[in-house]
Amino acid sequence: MRLFNILALLPLLSLLTASPLCAQVTLGSSGAEGEPFRRQEWRVPSPDTDIAAHALLFRPPGAGPFRLAVIAHASTQNVLRRAQMPQPEYRALAAFLVARGFAVLVPERLGHGATGGRYVEDQGGCDEADYARSARATADEISRALEFLRNQDFIRKDAAVVIGHSAGGWGALALAGADPNVISAIVAFAPGRGGHANDEANRICAPQTLLAAAAEFGKPARIPVTWLVAANDSYFAPAFSRRLADAFRGGGKVDFRTLPAIGSEGHWMIELETGVKAARGELDRALDQTKSARSYKP
Template identity: 50%
Template sequence: MHAYLYRPPGDGPFPLAVINHGSDEDRARRARVAMPSFPALAAWLVARGYAVLLPQRPGHGITGGRYLEGQGACGHPDFQRAGLAAASSIESAVDFMQAQKFIEPGGIVIVGNSAGGWAALALASRNPAGVAAVVDFSGGRGGRDRNKAYNNCAPDKLVAAAAAYGRTARIPTLWLYAENDTYFAPELSRRMVDAFVAAGGDAEYRLLPAVRGDGHALALTAGREASWKAPLKAFLDSLVRKQRQD
């Protein structure tokens, strides 16, 4: 996998944050996708002392190769399998970074947007060693079926897959969604997190006010960080306090 790495000054070791991009079922669009950047989010995390990795998963952009995380036809999608396949790619990146001398082996934060957020939740279901928390921005699969706003191709299956992840996930998770997310409307994102928690998962859900443009791009571009900074800071601060107590 190709990746960008940003790190604070000095030799470390630094805690690691891994930011994971979305996806597209269309092969041509996947091939053209740029390397992930998340400028505001990456800069904010680096300023807090994290080394930040932004991997590009197989089947996308210059990483290329076989697409591993397809959800299948919308008539019979397998959202659970799609998320777990993407999670395997993320886990490979984490394993590589844990072997680097400038990275702390624990306290890792996995962040994801859209399909990347869904993959981060899937990874939480595996409770990998060293991963301390997951942050899901606008996560899910099957959104905007036939490019129609608020039209998920199989919402009940998405909720069921969230429950499946929650049955084994024991890592704290933060779910951040905007009111005007046209891929995963508030009603659907609430159903997902409720199913995740009811099954045993540990989740904090924040529905954020509408942002400029489509709220699904909450984490993608500069200018929207005012909406997510406070809840993300509070979540990470609580994580640090827990680590110190342990």
């Protein structure tokens, strides 16, 4: 009889484990003040139908529906570094957003860490870099994750925010022409690609190509962009970042801000609690300008 019961359960177990997009939930709490107290492991769609991307979701208390914030992580052209990349968390930034009522998704993109798969964001060699194509590939992965979460009953359908870091921020800029009723704001921390060319500080591969791509993304832009860079960023220094923002501003609305120097390398400021504190005013401004712009009807 016991064997019969086990065999009867096998079809049910196969159904429960078949979908790669099911949420694998680990509820936990941390004693550190200000940290999100609900942290969940999810799987979200990727451009490869055989691979569901790893993701972390941080949720406020209650049932929602919550506004959604998607954080798009940095990247690298180095294959080994990508493979060894730990699951991005941006924990201090997630805590900041959860405290303001957002559900926060941090998806890991193809070709990185535990998700693995083919790296679809490859920009190519330094001299012939295709920054527009790589940004659109990043934007496509962000969009897939965002749309998947928008279909959850605890997420609002409107007023999502996309926050991108470095290559993730570059991909976020390629979303500036999306529906502003779906994405109400974009915050880009040191967006760009090709920085630290040949591992040299303050050297960028094909900077004119990067500027041209920024102008291309700005033309159809309908979503306001907050563009932030630390004073000691050696990947995309403030002077060059301003040129990029100005190129984008030809068609798009940009609030460009240089933040104080953070740590030994400002490019990674958003991964640090001190960096989030330094950006708090600009983040609040970006979030508040869209909070009352639309009324939500569940």
